[in-house]
Amino acid sequence: MKVYVIEDNPVYNDYVCNLLKKGGFDTVQAYRISTAKKLLAKADEDDIVLADLRLPDGESIDLLRWMLTNGKRQPFIVMTDYAEVHTAVESMKLGSSDYIPKRLVEDKLVPLVRSLHKVQERKKHTQIPIFTRQGEAYQEIKRRVRLVAPTRLSVLILGENGTGKEHIAQHIHAQSKLSDKPFVPVDCGSLSPTLAQSAFFGHRKGAFTGADSDKAGYFEEADGGTLFFDEAGNLSLETQQMLLRAIQERRYRPIGAKEDKTANVRIVAATNEDLQKAVNEKRFREDLFYRLKEYVITVPPLRDCQEDILPLADFFRETANKELERNIKGFNASACNALLTYPWPGNVRELKQKIQIAVLHAVHDMITEADLELDAEESPVSFSFALKDTGVEKERILRALKQANGNRKVAAELLGIGRTTLYNKLDEYGLKYKFEQS
Ligand SMILES: Nc1ncnc2c1ncn2[C@@H]1O[C@H](COP(=O)(O)OP(=O)(O)OP(=O)(O)O)[C@@H](O)[C@H]1O
Numbered sequence: 540m541k542v543y544v545i546e547d548n549p550v551y552n553d554y555v556c557n558l559l560k561k562g563g564f565d566t567v568q569a570y571r572i573s574t575a576k577k578l579l580a581k582a583d584e585d586d587i588v589l590a591d592l593r594l595p596d597g598e599s600i601d602l603l604r605w606m607l608t609n610g611k612r613q614p615f616i617v618m619t620d621y622a623e624v625h626t627a628v629e630s631m632k633l634g635s636s637d638y639i640p641k642r643l644v645e646d647k648l649v650p651l652v653r654s655l656h657k658v659q660e661r662k663k664h665t666q667i668p669i670f671t672r673q674g675e676a677y678q679e680i681k682r683r684v685r686l687v688a689p690t691r692l693s694v695l696i697l698g699e700n701g702t703g704k705e706h707i708a709q710h711i712h713a714q715s716k717l718s719d720k721p722f723v724p725v726d727c728g729s730l731s732p733t734l735a736q737s738a739f740f741g742h743r744k745g746a747f748t749g750a751d752s753d754k755a756g757y758f759e760e761a762d763g764g765t766l767f768f769d770e771a772g773n774l775s776l777e778t779q780q781m782l783l784r785a786i787q788e789r790r791y792r793p794i795g796a797k798e799d800k801t802a803n804v805r806i807v808a809a810t811n812e813d814l815q816k817a818v819n820e821k822r823f824r825e826d827l828f829y830r831l832k833e834y835v836i837t838v839p840p841l842r843d844c845q846e847d848i849l850p851l852a853d854f855f856r857e858t859a860n861k862e863l864e865r866n867i868k869g870f871n872a873s874a875c876n877a878l879l880t881y882p883w884p885g886n887v888r889e890l891k892q893k894i895q896i897a898v899l900h901a902v903h904d905m906i907t908e909a910d911l912e913l914d915a916e917e918s919p920v921s922f923s924f925a926l927k928d929t930g931v932e933k934e935r936i937l938r939a940l941k942q943a944n945g946n947r948k949v950a951a952e953l954l955g956i957g958r959t960t961l962y963n964k965l966d967e968y969g970l971k972y973k974f975e976q977s
Contacts, residue, residue: 767807851890859894
């Protein structure tokens, strides 16, 4: 997946591409509409286009029109210095996915691209097979899901990108009493504040220019079921206030309607943001935070779930074998070691991608370390072991020791710390003789 950045100012173009690269996205640059058209002719379905509103040879809306007439349905983001609502609305009426004022690019672009990418992933993988993880941390998550699912409590799922939060939300819905009603995911990161009210609450015909017919919002679509706020940390303050009222009063009014409707939904939200920090920094409303976190499920990063890595890798190898029509049998020893020691900043999503590439690359029937193309820059050591919570730290050490069959050297490597630090920690937690090798 690539992001096409079409911006005539080369310095700004480079700046935007660097932001995207840091966010983990590949980029392709163009400075004019004419060049963009040539490049986009070869674009993949899951690519994303980001274009400046005004370009030397026309407006980006012309490019969008060209794409639509040429059957190109990639998400299209308009970047503008001129954040007038009418321009944004015009481009969105035509089918652009969103617009972003340049002053917000630094903070909002990467989350926006990420959510659009997720929508595409979701469309592509509506029927993706899911592996039932057996690791200890996951057993605890399953227990919490089982307990909370039948209640009406709002659930907040916390975890880094790609840890599988959305699947957990789906499990909560599937195990609830509402499972025969809809599960409606909302990508909060891709909602512009201007359009959020209509998106959540819907509108009546004629409520504003362009409202040609009545439209149901997410609350109505999810009626009786679960509304899933994905990337909830990206909600604008304005939208947060609007949602808080609807959730608290269990009522909302579609734009242009004369009467309120009942908000009969169960809320599940997910975020990779530290919401408490966002609350302290006044970026997230404290009252909404408490509404959302009636029950919290925390999903640990993949690097802390060592026992799940190889089984998941095997599962993704099998699915990649089917998709790519290959017959790769497994991983050699150095590949296994690399999988276990790599820090997986992109978590399960990244593991899945790396295995897919490896299955494609493998020359013989076993995947080697080189096939995995793990980025050397992301060495395990770059991940600090500075865990605030000693309980979690102890757990992690125990898991690493178990995984390493008691071998201190391997355990230290798995944890990304030096052997002396590990010995000190073992002393501190009274684990000196735990899993001692005979
Ligand atoms: N147990 C699993 N079995 C198979 N695939 C999984 C599993 N867990 C996660 N994945 C895959 O990893 C990717 C990320 O999962 P998901 O979208 O649920 O994560 P997320 O935490 O919601 O991500 P984000 O924070 O980016 O929104 C998806 O492609 C998903 O199919």
